[in-house]
Amino acid sequence: MTQTNIRHALSVKRADDFAQWYQEVISEADMAEESGVRGCMVIKPWGYGIWERMQKLLDEQIKATGAENCYFPLFIPLSFFAKEAEHVEGFAKEMAVVTHHRLISDGKGGLVPDPAAKLEEPLVVRPTSETVIGAAMARWIQSWRDLPLLTNQWANVVRWEMRTRMFLRTTEFLWQEGHTAHADKTDAMAETLDILELYRAFAEGPLAMPVIAGEKPANERFPGADATYSIEAMMQDGKALQAGTSHYLGTTFAEAAGIRYQDREGGQQLCHTTSWGVSTRLIGGVIMTHGDDDGLRVPPQIAPWQVVILPMLRENDGDAALLDYCEALRKALAAQSALGEPVRVLLDKRPGKATQKRWAWIKKGVPLVLEIGGRDADGGQVSVLRRHRLWRADGKVDFHAMERDQFVAAAATELECIQRELYEEAKARRDANIRRDLATLDDLAAFYSEDAQFPGWAEMAWSRPEGAELDAVDARLKALKLTIRNTPMDGAPVSGTCPFTGKPAVERIYVARAY
RNA sequence: CGGGGAGUAGCGCAGCCUGGUAGCGCAUCUGCUUUGGGAGCAGAGGGUCGGAGGUUCGAAUCCUCUCUCCCCGACCA
Numbered sequence: 001m002t003q004t005n006i007r008h009a010l011s012v013k014r015a016d017d018f019a020q021w022y023q024e025v026i027s028e029a030d031m032a033e034e035s036g037v038r039g040c041m042v043i044k045p046w047g048y049g050i051w052e053r054m055q056k057l058l059d060e061q062i063k064a065t066g067a068e069n070c071y072f073p074l075f076i077p078l079s080f081f082a083k084e085a086e087h088v089e090g091f092a093k094e095m096a097v098v099t100h101h102r103l104i105s106d107g108k109g110g111l112v113p114d115p116a117a118k119l120e121e122p123l124v125v126r127p128t129s130e131t132v133i134g135a136a137m138a139r140w141i142q143s144w145r146d147l148p149l150l151t152n153q154w155a156n157v158v159r160w161e162m163r164t165r166m167f168l169r170t171t172e173f174l175w176q177e178g179h180t181a182h183a184d185k186t187d188a189m190a191e192t193l194d195i196l197e198l199y200r201a202f203a204e205g206p207l208a209m210p211v212i213a214g215e216k217p218a219n220e221r222f223p224g225a226d227a228t229y230s231i232e233a234m235m236q237d238g239k240a241l242q243a244g245t246s247h248y249l250g251t252t253f254a255e256a257a258g259i260r261y262q263d264r265e266g267g268q269q270l271c272h273t274t275s276w277g278v279s280t281r282l283i284g285g286v287i288m289t290h291g292d293d294d295g296l297r298v299p300p301q302i303a304p305w306q307v308v309i310l311p312m313l314r315e316n317d318g319d320a321a322l323l324d325y326c327e328a329l330r331k332a333l334a335a336q337s338a339l340g341e342p343v344r345v346l347l348d349k350r351p352g353k354a355t356q357k358r359w360a361w362i363k364k365g366v367p368l369v370l371e372i373g374g375r376d377a378d379g380g381q382v383s384v385l386r387r388h389r390l391w392r393a394d395g396k397v398d399f400h401a402m403e404r405d406q407f408v409a410a411a412a413t414e415l416e417c418i419q420r421e422l423y424e425e426a427k428a429r430r431d432a433n434i435r436r437d438l439a440t441l442d443d444l445a446a447f448y449s450e451d452a453q454f455p456g457w458a459e460m461a462w463s464r465p466e467g468a469e470l471d472a473v474d475a476r477l478k479a480l481k482l483t484i485r486n487t488p489m490d491g492a493p494v495s496g497t498c499p500f501t502g503k504p505a506v507e508r509i510y511v512a513r514a515y
Numbered sequence: 516c517g518g519g520g521a522g523u524a525g526c527g528c529a530g531c532c533u534g535g536u537a538g539c540g541c542a543u544c545u546g547c548u549u550u551g552g553g554a555g556c557a558g559a560g561g562g563u564c565g566g567a568g569g570u571u572c573g574a575a576u577c578c579u580c581u582c583u584c585c586c587c588g589a590c591c592a
Binding site: 007009011019020023027034035036037038090091093094128159161162163169216220221222223225228230242245247275277312314353354355356358359371373374375376383396397399 | 516526527550551552553554565582583584585586588589590591592
């Protein structure tokens with residue numbers, strides 16, 4: 001293997017310790033850091049810049065569906081949750097609660113909540129906003145003419161999870177949550193599935209992250225939902241990551257909050273509601289989909305900078321001319337359009353050697369790095385590094401020398417190519433790690449045994465059991481540390497017997513270890 | 516929340532058992548040399564040893580409590 005010659009930018013390789021590698025990418029790419037507050041992270045400019053790119057693209061698409069952005073309170077009265085038993089039960093164990101509004105001295109130099117300032121009713125820090133938005137919907141909706149009501153908010157939420165991991169499961173995280181109300185089930189279900197498709201296209205487009213869109217089994221539903229759909233992505237260690245969800249909530253929340261409308265015949269009807277969201281967890285998904293042993297590789301569409309120019313400064317009289325050349329190059333590139341937007345290009349003029357700065361940008365995963373020296377400037381050339389194909393076979397960094405004008409003209413195509421190749425690479429890896437030939441539970445157990453170490457997913461025939469029968473299946477999977485991810489929406493024909501129940505299969509499921 | 520590990524300079528670590536001047540590597544700064552692919556040499560700066568309390572003439576080191584992180588589990592749209 002020529003690989004052994006390569007001096008990678010990270011100290012931990014994916015193959016050696018995936019969890020440690022993941023954390024090293026985050027710190028070395030300068031995306032986020034530990035905050036000192038339990039389970040909460042500081043998202044640094046590079047990580048937040050990626051989030052802002054996701055926000056921008058997704059926000060445009062959400063608005064294109066007709067949804068409008070709003071903002072609802074961070075604090076939700078406990079009584080709002082109490083109205084819906086299943087919902088409150090689902091979140092009760094992970095809610096942060098505000099009980100006081102003032103501190104007083106404890107007489108020992110410290111501060112304690114003032115017993116005299118105890119809130120009459122505790123306030124929950126929102127773990128999700130169905131209840132408080134439902135209360136608003138009940139005020140906003142009177143007539144069939146008010147429907148559908150399509151709202152979205154970009155917000156932070158808090159869930160007091162026992163075990164946290166940066167981006168994947170933090171106590172506080174950022175997300176968008178859409179909440180809609182409809183006249184009937186048909187309309188609400190159409191909204192639920194439209195958004196699921198929007199999420200699929202967003203993941204597979206801008207994020208270059210292949211996903212399976214499908215319906216969750218009953219035991220994995222959102223608390224209070226009639227049906228839950230998800231997009232599921234395979235990480236490089238073979239585990240599944242739930243990357244987005246869309247819920248059909250039936251009339252459950254409408255009943256709890258009194259969301260009713262008067263129909264054309266003058267009768268009172270309950271609304272059918274939906275909710276759907278994606279979060280900063282997507283950043284974790286991008287890391288574990290595209291990262292390599294040199295750090296992150298950011299798909300061009302969500303890269304805060306798509307091209308970084310590094311002048312090889314010598315701290316002498318030649319620097320001024322070199323910087324002029326680089327600045328002209330920057331302008332020429334910024335005038336190009338790639339993937340539907342102006343090319344985002346940074347001229348990194350900070351003092352320091354280009355070789356040192358190069359590795360910092362490689363670890364951040366900028367798609368194209370240009371190192372420009374005096375010889376390039378004199379010859380009208382550029383030296384190009386493509387982040388997603390970094391190494392030559394001999395273990396050296398793979399620079400390409402190109403004519404400047406030729407590179408500028410090809411830059412947009414190059415970025416689009418990188419975007420596509422990252423997707424294709426991830427899709428090929430995922431498809432190669434799905435087993436479709438497991439007909440029995442013994443097969444399944446063998447594939448996931450300690451010895452076999454099969455890391456991917458299994459696609460299996462499924463008879464769609466519910467209730468106690470489903471619980472029994474869930475328990476058997478749990479013994480193998482497996483979970484049911486979802487039933488794909490692709491509508492492919494199904495035959496054979498469900499290995500879990502022995503009954504005729506009606507659909508398929510994906511089974512996997514999960515984050 | 517249960518079991519295990521850890522917190523000492525920006526980062527990575529040694530020192531702790533057996534209490535007695537705060538150490539090393541990388542990074543940073545300065546100078547010189549080098550310069551088309553992750554530079555070399557010399558010098559310098561930088562630390563309430565996670566926090567609080569206790570034992571002691573004296574605590575990074577011993578004791579108690581506590582906070583945070585990592586791993587395994589449980590939990591988790």
